[in-house]
Amino acid sequence: MLIRRPADIPPSEITSDTLYRGRRAFVRDMGLAGLAFAGLSLPGLAEAARLPSVVKSPLSTTETPTPLKSVTSYNNYYEFGTDKGDPVDRAGALKLRPWTVRVEGLCAKPRSFAIEDLLKLAPIEERIYRMRCVEGWSMVIPWDGFPLSALLKQVEPLGSAKYVEFTTVADEKTMPGLGRRILDWPYTEGLRLDEAMHPLTILAVGLYGEELLGQNGAPIRLVVPWKYGFKGAKSLVRIRLVDKQPATAWNNAAPEEYGFYSNVNPTVDHPRWSQATERRLGEFSKRKTLMFNGYAEQVASLYNGMDLRKFF
Amino acid sequence: MAAHSRSAGLRAPGPRQILTLKIVLFAVSLLPFLWNLRALLQDALGANPIEAITHASGDWTLRFLLITLAITPLRKLTGWHWLVRLRRMLGLFAFFYVSLHFITYLWLDQFFDWNGIAHDIVKRPFITAGFAAFVLMIPLAATSFNAAIRALGGRRWQALHRSIYAIGILGVIHYWWLVKRDITEPLIYAAILALLLGLRMWWREQERRRQLQRVAVAN
Secondary structure: OHHHOOOOOOHHHOOOHHHHHHHHHHHHHHHHHHHHHHOOOOOOOOOOOEOOOOEEOOOOOOOOOOOHHHHHHOOOOHHHOOOOOHHHHHHHHOOOOOOEEEEEEOEOOOEEEEHHHHOOOOOOEEEEEEEEOOOOEEEEEEEEEEEHHHHHHHHOEOOOOOEEEEEEOOOOOOOHHHHOOOOOOOOEEEEEHHHHOOOOOEEEEEEOOEEOOHHHOOOOEEEOOOEOHHHOOOOEEEEEEEOOOOOOHHHHHOOOOOOOOOEOOOOOOEOOEOOOEEEEOOOOOOEEOOHHHHOHHHHHHHHOOOOOOOOO | OHHHHHOOOOOOOOHHHHHHHHHHHHHHHHHHHHHHHHHHHOOOOOOOHHHHHHHHHHHHHHHHHHHHHHHHHHHHHHOOHHHHHHHHHHHHHHHHHHHHHHHHHHHHHOOOOHHHHHHHHHHOHHHHHHHHHHHHHHHHHHOOOHHHHHHHOHHHHHHHHOHHHHHHHHHHHHHHHHOOOOOHHHHHHHHHHHHHHHHHHHHHHHHHHHHHHHHHHHO
16 A cells, blocks of 8 residues: 555655755855845845744755745745735735734633744744645745644643644735635634644744745744645634534635645545646656655554545 | 728738738747746746746737637728738747647656656546647648648638637636636636637628528518
8 A cells, every 4th residue: 555655765865964954054145145246135035034943853854945935935825816926925014923823622721822922832843844735846845843732732632622723814904815705714724633733743933944934824834744735724823623624725615626634645636637746846857746745654544544535 | 891991091001011010020929938938048937937838838829829819800890901911920829839838748747758648638628628729720830821721722721720719719728727726817818719709700690690681682
């Protein structure tokens, strides 16, 4: 069975950590030097604040991260418009402070968390994850964040809680996309509780060591690396523990195309296109898509005995 | 003719002016290609340049198809019959852009994986529609020179070239079926296409009624 596939990347493809960090520093310094030379400012470099301390994680991939410019300028965030260039142009208007995330539902201690508290809730880890979009492209993103489980433990989920529902911001003033009902707003997503508690599942507050920008889901977003990118709900305002499978935006919009699980699976095609391959941004050839986006070793057991064609 | 009197103030361009017009039109029609080529070489097509090229070549194919289809209605509405002399070049530019679109798919999307391509054509309705439109455009491009028109005879040539109506419809369907959720743009192309084909149907119906009336009067 495919879900038992072991390692994801052949050792020959792995760049040593020091080399890759050196390259990143070089790219960043050259980029900054170039900007200084040109007297320009780039959205993303100029405005984002650096995160104070970020620790490395053994859960990171050693693959080369996608350049910051691509990560911050090629985004799906339909509240700002359906073109991938819309979010970078428009998301700067989103007001990021004050910001609170309400965590509620089937838990002993529901409460609201100010973003300042969330930034201090747990050590911020660098998690370099593959990100596979359902459209057939992928990136490698050095997220900064902490396990979602750390937050959920704070509110003490009840035994009756089986799922987690995520609700994202819907601000009419700054989000022109809300004027058109392309999806049901606010955007909602959901995970099974065991998926939400999995160590790979994080709440990201930054990337490349800097606080998130609006287009990437600032100030805090979900990242579930073995699922298609749209499962990673952006700019979270509410997290709710529930006993029934929650409705999710894309599943509501086209249930035959986007399932609740939406695990990356090269053997289950989107009804209109193949999911067998993907284009890693910055690469010329296409890659074969890996089962669970290459995280099968860690997550396949969550789905033991499930027909992944049915629960796509 | 009625149309003629409407354009009485405007003298039809002479052969030299038509030639100038054709040269200008050729240069303008090539601009999207040149602009994208320049952007590609300057790495200015964004994070996913191959997707950008695929989309641009597809968009320009549809646009040139619609412009080509607009010639006859424009002629009828303005009485500028010389417009028809620009039509072949416009149609060939649609074929130029669809060829770029198809090569991008063959090479940069499928990497000449013929099995994968065959599978796509059979299994993905949007690819089926797009591929059918492309295949139907080949005989039109291949019979676009004067000798082919003479060889086929005007009537048969015209009948063959009416397949552009089906090509336009297939092209819009191809776009409609591939977008994830926001159908605004395919809808715009569909509306323009519906207008251009609708005008033809309406004129044809008017013509049919006129003929019926003539027959009635004669009897």
